Amino acid sequence: MENLPRGPRRDYRRPRNDRDPRDVHRDHRGPYREQHGYYGEGGYERGYARNREYRPANGRPSFQNSCPPLEKIARVSLWDKPAPGFEGVSAARAKACGLFPEPGEPSRTTDQAEIQRLLSHAATNYRSQAFQDSKLTPLDSRVAKMLILRADFSVVRLERVKKYLENYLLANIVPNVNYEDVKIQMHPTQDPNTVIVHTLRSTVATALFALTGLEVLELNTTLCLERPKEYVVFNPNDTSVPQEPLEDVVESSQLYVARNVPYGTPREKLLELLQPLAKVRSLAQVLDKLTYESKGVAFFEMVSEDPDILTKLNKLAIDDQELQIFRACENPERKYEQAVILSAETLFGALQSDKISPHAPSEIVQFLNCVAVEDLVDSVKYNDIKVAFEAECSYHGHPEKVLIPRPEGDFRPGMPTKPEVGRIFVKFPTLQEAQKCAESLAGRKFNGRTILAAFYEPDDFSRALF
The missing domain is CATH 3.30.70.330 (RRM (RNA recognition motif) domain)
Structure with missing residues (x-):
């Protein structure tokens, strides 16, 4: 029978890690461990006297029960505790009296006597210069400069849509829109087909809103634009009409967009079509930068109390081409409106009136x-x-x-x-x-x-x- 190679012998196995090397050549291991290995000097530190199942997994002792958990430690409350020297003084009053520096100003130290002097002076002159000069309208809000854009972004890239909107503003003359206001930003949302459009001015957002529902062939998609739910419409309730309609885009609840206007339609022809229905306060057309001719979009403001005015406007046509007319500044779901310009003098009184929608x-x-x-x-x-x-x-x-x-x-x-x-x-x-x-x-x-x-x-x- 052919001699086969033998495997390694069992006697040549390496000792276990937890076995004392001195026990390898000893026959009587038990008594030696009891007397020297487990309970001898240094044995406990080497781990021989401790049971393996009670050893920490990471080799370190656990201090889990040595101190209370952080949730049971009492925290210092931040509620209803004014700062020292401001007991009985509201934050609005302390800020309005000019006690705190404006953002960017160097910090200054104020003692208790200075605090009392400023607060007593604010009792008679309860306004700072910055507070007096501030005037607020819905057009100044950040929401008025936003639009929600829906499109099929599976067939077109976001960068192409952004470039198309910027080129639309650059290639055309849009009233009240300057060259430095053209830059826009887009931020995606959780919905892959919805993005947020940020503009620098509310007029730019209104100019882009005129493209809602427009099918763009070069993008192979339809652009659907809408206002945020927090959008507040400015409704000044001004019924005065100038002798000659203005050529500006006046953002208000009475601003309309006329689309599908034949290219090259003069402004006078549009006025003749609109003036029999109501008083026209302003009319501004989007013009081509090279030819200065109408590009088929116009903004106009009408003073009318007729609830069916929008239905009548959509029946208008130029050269057998029906116009598409809709409101440019509207919150159709919430209908938030503000009919007053807020300032230091009118702030508290206007908030309690019906001039601001709750x-x-x-x-x-x-x-x-x-x-x-x-x-x-x-x-x-x-x-x-x-x-x-x-x-x-x-x-x-x-x-x-x-x-x-x-x-x-x-x-x-x-x-x-x-x-x-x-x-x-x-x-x-x-x-x-x-x-x-x-x-x-x-x-x-x-x-x-x-x-x-x-x-x-x-x-x-x-x-x-x-």
Whole structure:
């Protein structure tokens, strides 16, 4: 029989890691381990006297039960505690009197005597110069400069759509739209066929809104544009009409877009067609930059109280070509309107009047004037603020989400921030819980600041339209 190679012998196996090397050549291992190996000097430190199943997995002792968990440690509350020297003073009053420096100004130290002097002076002159000069209209809001664009982005790239919109503004003469206002930005949403269009001015957004429902052959898709749900229409209720219609795009609730106008139609012909229906305050056409002829789009403002005016306008035609007319500034679902220009003198009175539409209740509550931007940069302070808000909101409902936007990582004091920074958004499962929380926290003090509460549209919140 042929001799076959033999495998390794069992006696040549390496000893186990937990076996004492001195026990390899000893026959009586038990007594030796009991006397020397396990319980001898240094044996416990080497691990021989400890049971393997009680050893820590990472080789380190566990201190799990040596101290209480962090959740049980009492936190210092940030609620209803004003800063030293500001007891009984609202945050709005302290800010309006000029006590705090504007963003970008060098920091200054103020003693208690200076605080009392400024506050007493503010009691008689309750306005700063910046507060007096500020005037607010819906056209100044960030929402007025946004559009929601829907298209089939599976057949066309986002960059091509953006370039098409910018070329439309560059190749045509759009009233009240300058060359430096042409740049736009697009941000995707959770829906792959929906993007957010950001413009520099509200007039640019209105000019692009005239393209809604237009089928673009070179893009092989249809552009559907709409306003955000938070969009507020400016309705000044001005019935005065100039002798000669203006050639500007005046954004208001009475602004209309006329599309499908024959190319080269003169302005006078459009006026003759519109003036028999109502008084025309302004009429502006989109013109070609080379030929200065009409490109088929016009904006006009009419003063009419006829509820069927839009139906009558859509029956108009030029050279057997029917016009497509729709409102340029409209929030068809919410119908938010503002009929007054807010300023320091009219702010508090206008908020209580019917000149500003109240916001519809929703499941999203936004809190303003809650935190400083510098506190959001610090991760420890940011976590304390979020925990404090979650705990306080849980007393009034079951918050599903607490969102606190933070500035960029390279933020420095005085740098501009995004508009949503400084606000806190809380989402509730029901409308009743959101209303209860908003009514309970509005007017309270958080970290020395008076909280302002308002509702926010759920659709805009899901699209990050802040």
